[in-house]
Amino acid sequence: MKVKVVTNILKANARIADENRRALCGRGITTLNLMSSPGAGKTTLLARTIRDLGARVRFGVIEGDIQGTHDAEVIAALGVPVIQINTAGGCHLDANMVQSVLPELPLEAIDVLVIENVGNLVCPAEFDLGEDAKVMLLSITEGDDKPLKYPRMFRECEALLVNKVDLAPHLDVSLGKIRADALALNPALQVFEVSARSGAGLEAWYAWLGGKLKG
């Protein structure tokens, strides 16, 4: 006996992601899903952004890591509400994990919720968490071949921060190739060349983020 199903495999995730989106949008919260390889500088960028904008924007953070609480401690030290999710081996966050921790955050006192995904250029791109925008970091030490090797994430994101540009003089890497290949994959992508360490280029990122605020 044959049974027709025709059901999207990620339907359950998509349904929960929509619930998250409604819950967060309903409170006027802008939610970003921040993704990159391990070590690209997600936490450094986030800490710098919170330090620079924290007087005007109320941040909340969900940290996703395979194990440990290092990143959550860095963010908590800035006085920002933060919840750590440990995936215990899982390579990405999914909508259900995010939904399960939302009640632990003071949502009424958050303007921007940043979900820092597990460091990985592949799997996180496939799972909608209920965010308003996917944002990715690529550090130039990873090489200028990455957009064409990991096209999916570059296609899914609204904004790309090309990080660690202060190291460019020491590397054989072409910022122009990163930008051109990323834009070929995703012509609408906003590309920012920044150094989360030195602060170079961050004003344009802050302006983009400011444009996303709902308040």
Next chain:
Amino acid sequence: MHELSIALSVLDIVKSAAADAGLSRVDTVRLRIGKATGVLPEALHFAFDCSKAGTPAAGAALEIEEVPIGGHCGTCGRDFTSPEPYVLACPLCGGGAFRITTGDELAVLDLEGEP
């Protein structure tokens, strides 16, 4: 690595569809997977076989119908398909004004089994 999450989602859908249709045993599960999803059929077969024990699909075979990336080019006006996992330009004329129409599929199509 995400093939395991996808295999578990497939099994959830299969369990629910089998219960709705009154199937006690599922023999075949057919999926449609687009090339642009990045899902590797071999890894998904492996993850499915590792996860199916104890479900009505414990003895089921997975059949995967792959869909290539296809699009319509605004420059030359033609429809195209590509064997690549991503498309940077129209493979027919090299133009950049194209839109992707197929390749993002990720669905359970049907299943076969016995009551």
